[in-house]
Amino acid sequence: MPRLRPWLEERLPLSDLIQTLRRKTVPHHRYSLWYYFGGTTLFLFGIQVGTGALLLLYYRPSAAEAYESVQFIVTRVPFGWLVRSIHAWAANLMVASAFAHLFSVLFLHAYRRPRELTWVSGVILLLLTLAFGFTGYLLPWNEVSFFATRVGTDIAATVPLIGHGLVRFMRGGNDVTGATLTRLFGFHVAILPALATALVALHLLLVQRHGMSVPPSVERRAAENGQTIRAIPFLPHFLLRDLFAWTAVLALLAGLSTFYPWELGAKADPFAAAPAGIRPEWYFLWAFETLKHVPATIAGVSGELIAVGAMGLGALAALGLPFLARDTPRARRVVLWAGLGALGFMGAMTGLALAGGMP
Amino acid sequence: MICGRARTMAVLCVALVLVASHVHAQTAGDAARAEFRDDVHAAAGLTCPACHTDGGYAARPRTAIAPLCATCHSDAAFMRRFDPQVRVDQFLQYQTSTHGRRMASGETRVATCTDCHGAHGVRRVRDPRSPVAPLNVAATCGRCHADASRMRAFGREPAPPHDWSASVHAAALLKRGDTSAPTCVACHGSHGATPPGVTSVANVCAQCHLREAELFRASPKKDIFDAIGQAECLVCHGNHRIEAPGDAWVGVEAGAVCEQCHDGTGDSGTIIRRMRTQLDELSGAASAADAVLTRAEHAGMLVDDGRLALRDAREQQVQSRVLVHAFAAEPFSTAATRGLTSVRSARDAGEAALRELQVRRRGLAVATLLILAFLVTLGMKIRRLPPSA
Numbered sequence: 001m002p003r004l005r006p007w008l009e010e011r012l013p014l015s016d017l018i019q020t021l022r023r024k025t026v027p028h029h030r031y032s033l034w035y036y037f038g039g040t041t042l043f044l045f046g047i048q049v050g051t052g053a054l055l056l057l058y059y060r061p062s063a064a065e066a067y068e069s070v071q072f073i074v075t076r077v078p079f080g081w082l083v084r085s086i087h088a089w090a091a092n093l094m095v096a097s098a099f100a101h102l103f104s105v106l107f108l109h110a111y112r113r114p115r116e117l118t119w120v121s122g123v124i125l126l127l128l129t130l131a132f133g134f135t136g137y138l139l140p141w142n143e144v145s146f147f148a149t150r151v152g153t154d155i156a157a158t159v160p161l162i163g164h165g166l167v168r169f170m171r172g173g174n175d176v177t178g179a180t181l182t183r184l185f186g187f188h189v190a191i192l193p194a195l196a197t198a199l200v201a202l203h204l205l206l207v208q209r210h211g212m213s214v215p216p217s218v219e220r221r222a223a224e225n226g227q228t229i230r231a232i233p234f235l236p237h238f239l240l241r242d243l244f245a246w247t248a249v250l251a252l253l254a255g256l257s258t259f260y261p262w263e264l265g266a267k268a269d270p271f272a273a274a275p276a277g278i279r280p281e282w283y284f285l286w287a288f289e290t291l292k293h294v295p296a297t298i299a300g301v302s303g304e305l306i307a308v309g310a311m312g313l314g315a316l317a318a319l320g321l322p323f324l325a326r327d328t329p330r331a332r333r334v335v336l337w338a339g340l341g342a343l344g345f346m347g348a349m350t351g352l353a354l355a356g357g358m359p
Numbered sequence: 360m361i362c363g364r365a366r367t368m369a370v371l372c373v374a375l376v377l378v379a380s381h382v383h384a385q386t387a388g389d390a391a392r393a394e395f396r397d398d399v400h401a402a403a404g405l406t407c408p409a410c411h412t413d414g415g416y417a418a419r420p421r422t423a424i425a426p427l428c429a430t431c432h433s434d435a436a437f438m439r440r441f442d443p444q445v446r447v448d449q450f451l452q453y454q455t456s457t458h459g460r461r462m463a464s465g466e467t468r469v470a471t472c473t474d475c476h477g478a479h480g481v482r483r484v485r486d487p488r489s490p491v492a493p494l495n496v497a498a499t500c501g502r503c504h505a506d507a508s509r510m511r512a513f514g515r516e517p518a519p520p521h522d523w524s525a526s527v528h529a530a531a532l533l534k535r536g537d538t539s540a541p542t543c544v545a546c547h548g549s550h551g552a553t554p555p556g557v558t559s560v561a562n563v564c565a566q567c568h569l570r571e572a573e574l575f576r577a578s579p580k581k582d583i584f585d586a587i588g589q590a591e592c593l594v595c596h597g598n599h600r601i602e603a604p605g606d607a608w609v610g611v612e613a614g615a616v617c618e619q620c621h622d623g624t625g626d627s628g629t630i631i632r633r634m635r636t637q638l639d640e641l642s643g644a645a646s647a648a649d650a651v652l653t654r655a656e657h658a659g660m661l662v663d664d665g666r667l668a669l670r671d672a673r674e675q676q677v678q679s680r681v682l683v684h685a686f687a688a689e690p691f692s693t694a695a696t697r698g699l700t701s702v703r704s705a706r707d708a709g710e711a712a713l714r715e716l717q718v719r720r721r722g723l724a725v726a727t728l729l730i731l732a733f734l735v736t737l738g739m740k741i742r743r744l745p746p747s748a
Binding site: 071074075081082236237240241243244247248250251254255258259260261263264 | 659660661663664719720722723726727730731733734737738740741744
């Protein structure tokens with residue numbers, strides 16, 4: 001061990017790296033807690049990669065074998081139940097953490113110049129996280145996931161001109177079949193991870209380059225009081241706090257996986273009627289509920305098309321936010337209220353959907 | 360003067376009667392025409408004179424109705440034009456039925472074709488609106504056979520339709536919509552309706568309960584029942600009010616079916632008691648295993664192997680109940696033992712899952728303690744860090 005450090009030092013710039021991290025500082029103020037959601041999302045992404053790789057050792061992506069292979073994993077493979085449950089729970093926590101990160105960045109106005117690209121890469125990463133959830137949902141090939149995927153992919157058909165082509169592309173045919181499973185599996189384990197890894201690297205590089213943003217209200221208060229904003233060294237202060245959050249999330253994951261193991265349900269039967277109460281994962285519920293309440297036609301145009309169009313415009317507006325909103329107190333107030341409105345709408349719709357599904 | 364007034368009154372009365380009868384005839388005729396529009400015969404292109412051959416529209420004598428229908432329905436060459444596979448033996452069967460024989464002897468209160476099928480609104484049997492469709496036929500028979508005053512004239516009880524309504528067969532047909540469940544005609548026949556005799560009742564039940572009938576015929580009970588003139592299945596199960604059988608039927612104590620003939624002494628008593636013990640043991644063990652598996656499932660464990668074993672046990676339980684009809688210790692005992700073995704496998708799988716759950720929870724408790732210890736250490740380390748810049 002004493003000889004290992006010099007050996008490594010000779011070959012890797014370890015000391016330089018450690019010195020850089022010690023010199024790097026992170027602002028420390030009343031809203032610092034929200035900084036940790038980015039790290040938590042990254043930690044959960046790492047867990048997804050690890051548990052996903054373990055599941056790949058036994059999972060077989062075909063309509064004939066997918067369900068049985070997952071059943072084998074959770075009943076026969078040592079700790080298979082734990083790995084699958086952690087994968088499923090971590091996916092949900094990752095979506096929740098990514099949303100919390102996005103809205104905290106929005107409300108703290110951290111998207112402002114020069115962090116426009118950090119914001120854009122973050123929004124794309126959130127969309128990729130949702131795509132991970134959508135593509136992974138079908139993989140156990142159970143009844144609920146099969147019909148939810150059928151309903152979910154149907155929504156794409158409302159997009160004018162390319163809608164039907166889009167549905168065929170997602171399904172690998174006219175209906176959800178084994179071809180859809182194989183296709184979504186390919187997206188889930190190859191295309192999306194490759195894109196996500198590249199974007200995470202870019203996102204981290206940009207965060208490293210520009211540092212953590214300080215909210216305008218904190219900057220203003222410090223200026224008014226003639227104080228400088230406190231900062232803590234990244235190593236060890238911030239990293240240890242990050243580690244604390246990760247460990248707490250790990251404990252939560254272990255508890256959820258043990259006391260509420262993710263259900264497998266019944267195997268999908270494409271020829272059976274859709275069971276009652278089919279609905280998507282909780283993070284798509286707001287969109288699902290919105291489509292349920294939209295009238296069939298609005299001024300002669302399909303209501304579903306208008307709703308899907310509005311959601312698409314909302315996503316585009318979120319993506320281009322740093323370029324649309326100027327850095328003025330008035331614009332920041334507009335962004336704050338728009339964000340609160342969007343969050344309130346999504347929360348209300350999710351609540352309605354959950355209340356509607358109760359017996 | 361008085362004579363003239365009386366004459367006028369008489370003319371008026373006659374006129375009123377004529378008008379009233381004309382109105383009635385018109386109303387009855389309209390109703391018949393309206394009904395006939397939806398009649399299977401109208402759909403086949405037949406018109407009123409096809410049946411009203413004499414040109415009159417007065418009601419035909421009841422004894423003449425079946426022969427009239429038979430002019431077409433017993434003519435294979437004629438009926439083939441409408442349906443190549445249609446049966447043409449209805450009238451022949453009717454003549455052998457209790458209804459037909461009594462009608463031939465001049466008793467016109469018994470059923471004839473139009474009583475069950477209707478006169479002008481006849482529909483195919485498979486049409487759910489037909490009075491003889493599977494779901495309606497019991498009510499149609501019940502119109503007469505549940506009528507106490509009508510049945511009293513023939514010295515019959517009006518109970519069978521009510522009894523059938525309380526049977527497992529009625530529940531299957533009317534509650535579950537299982538149209539394969541037997542109704543009156545399945546056992547008595549339709550056109551040839553007659554009560555099955557003592558010797559043929561087992562054949563009637565065997566149309567569906569084939570395995571039970573085979574076992575019974577091969578059992579020593581068959582010869583005994585034949586010798587004492589007992590109607591096989593009916594002795595234990597009854598006829599119209601056939602209730603769901605239970606394990607408690609097997610036994611020599613009061614309330615059990617076997618107790619009607621067996622007093623519990625001798626080999627038969629021993630075998631009956633052993634059968635009952637095994638049936639109870641299997642039923643109790645299956646319920647207990649089901650409870651263990653359910654507990655494991657509610658705790659989030661997958662116990663498919665256990666469920667498979669329990670399904671096998673349930674099948675063996677059904678087999679054992681069927682094998683009671685062999686009235687012998689074997690092969691009943693083999694099936695019951697096999698069922699108990701499967702139940703044990705199911706229970707073992709459930710208990711193994713619950714043990715595994717405990718191991719998981721203990722593992723989580725240890726892991727949580729370690730994680731908490733790490734968190735506390737981290738927290739202390741963070742507090743001891745030098746103040747920020």
